[in-house]
Amino acid sequence: MEEGFTKHPDQPWRVLEFYSGIGGMRYSLTKAGVNAEIVEAFDINDKANDVYEYNFGHRPYQGNIQSLTAADLDSYGAHAWLLSPPCQPYTRQGLQKQSNDPRAFSFLNILELIQDTSQPPTMLFVENVVGFETSDTHSKMLEILVNAGFVTQEFILTPLQFGVPYSRPRYFCLAKRKPLSFQRPLFDNQLLQSPSPLFGHADEVMLCQLDETQESLDKLLQSCEPIERFLEFKNPSQQPESSFMDTTSASMDVFGALEIDGEGGAHDISSLEQYSVPLNLIERWGSAMDIVYPDSHRCCCFTKSYYRYVKGTGSLLATVLPKKRGKTSSLKEQGLRYFTPREVANLHSFPEGFHFPQHISLRQRYALLGNSLSIAVVAPLLQYLFAELS
Numbered sequence: 001m002e003e004g005f006t007k008h009p010d011q012p013w014r015v016l017e018f019y020s021g022i023g024g025m026r027y028s029l030t031k032a033g034v035n036a037e038i039v040e041a042f043d044i045n046d047k048a049n050d051v052y053e054y055n056f057g058h059r060p061y062q063g064n065i066q067s068l069t070a071a072d073l074d075s076y077g078a079h080a081w082l083l084s085p086p087c088q089p090y091t092r093q094g095l096q097k098q099s100n101d102p103r104a105f106s107f108l109n110i111l112e113l114i115q116d117t118s119q120p121p122t123m124l125f126v127e128n129v130v131g132f133e134t135s136d137t138h139s140k141m142l143e144i145l146v147n148a149g150f151v152t153q154e155f156i157l158t159p160l161q162f163g164v165p166y167s168r169p170r171y172f173c174l175a176k177r178k179p180l181s182f183q184r185p186l187f188d189n190q191l192l193q194s195p196s197p198l199f200g201h202a203d204e205v206m207l208c209q210l211d212e213t214q215e216s217l218d219k220l221l222q223s224c225e226p227i228e229r230f231l232e233f234k235n236p237s238q239q240p241e242s243s244f245m246d247t248t249s250a251s252m253d254v255f256g257a258l259e260i261d262g263e264g265g266a267h268d269i270s271s272l273e274q275y276s277v278p279l280n281l282i283e284r285w286g287s288a289m290d291i292v293y294p295d296s297h298r299c300c301c302f303t304k305s306y307y308r309y310v311k312g313t314g315s316l317l318a319t320v321l322p323k324k325r326g327k328t329s330s331l332k333e334q335g336l337r338y339f340t341p342r343e344v345a346n347l348h349s350f351p352e353g354f355h356f357p358q359h360i361s362l363r364q365r366y367a368l369l370g371n372s373l374s375i376a377v378v379a380p381l382l383q384y385l386f387a388e389l390s
């Protein structure tokens with residue numbers, strides 16, 4: 001392993017985007033205003049790559065990241081690696097097999113290659129679910145990074161801390177290889193739950209901690225915009241005439257899964273009808289649903305199973321205000337609907353210019369968005385990582 005690439009201050013950083021999905025990292029880099037170019041993106045999923053290519057005009061390398069060699073990596077001459085590896089090894093649903101889960105192999109594999117490269121990266125950025133920070137993959141990652149001469153700063157942050165009414169806490173690791181250093185070295189080797197260092201308020205770090213008290217949560221929510229600002233269909237007059245889907249075409253299994261005419265049945269994404277929550281799902285799963293209103297200041301994390309399952313996969317929107325909120329008995333009158341993919345993209349702070357190619361089905365859109373990330377959170381983190389000391 002050698003020193004790495006030197007860079008003239010006016011030259012753009014050369015960046016590799018691993019597990020690129022629909023390009024959340026790339027959008028975040030642009031939003032951060034970092035002078036950088038993505039020299040290559042990598043993803044195994046052809047649908048994700050279709051979306052990426054549609055928006056950026058470049059098709060990512062479509063293959064298994066695990067098959068990359070140190071020589072392959074050297075050939076890109078990259079200064080920085082951005083990585084958002086699969087999160088299932090660290091989630092409860094994913095059985096928490098951690099580094100023994102085959103889906104974790106490619107990530108550790110690529111980190112281990114750092115020591116074999118002749119020109120290793122000088123900066124790294126890793127995104128994952130909360131739970132990753134206590135996994136053995138995390139311990140191995142830190143060991144590899146420390147041995148390769150990196151210093152790290154870690155964060156757990158949610159869009160709620162950035163004014164977005166969306167709860168999606170995620171783990172982030174920022175790493176810089178010596179002699180590079182962070183603007184605020186005070187936080188080296190720490191795991192922070194506050195965004196204050198990103199905005200230069202190092203001394204206020206305690207003020208925005210993501211703690212569990214009702215008072216601090218209330219304060220945080222008050223600083224968030226109402227959900228209404230993120231909706232593409234804002235008022236009830238924009239709702240379909242009949243708020244409820246004909247449940248004869250919808251079936252449900254014991255886990256609350258919604259099947260709509262098989263895989264491709266929901267292709268016409270312009271019709272609002274298909275976003276209505278079927279009555280039979282409300283009857284069966286109403287008490288487990290997270291219901292929000294246009295004036296709410298918070299909604300729950302959308303997962304890749306949103307629209308397929310109603311329990312724990314993301315919030316549903318009540319379009320008719322009830323006299324008494326939260327009563328299961330009145331849910332049927334509240335005009336419940338799913339957030340549209342555009343609305344999920346808005347809550348992920350994707351730019352207006354982001355679009356899906358037409359052949360991507362509704363379910364695939366939700367799955368790809370559920371796998372992606374919050375640009376409102378990642379952009380300031382990248383800005384902080386790439387900031388050069390003057």
Ligand SMILES: C[S@@+](CC[C@H](N)C(=O)[O-])C[C@H]1O[C@@H](n2cnc3c(N)ncnc32)[C@H](O)[C@@H]1O
Pocket residue numbers: 019020021022023024025042043044045048063064065066084085086087106368371372373
């Ligand atoms: C958590 S998602 C990352 C999403 C991305 N950050 C975005 O903004 O859409 C993980 C991605 O890694 C891809 N992936 C998982 N294992 C892979 C592997 N071994 N090689 C290449 N891509 C892989 C998946 O297809 C998925 O798109």
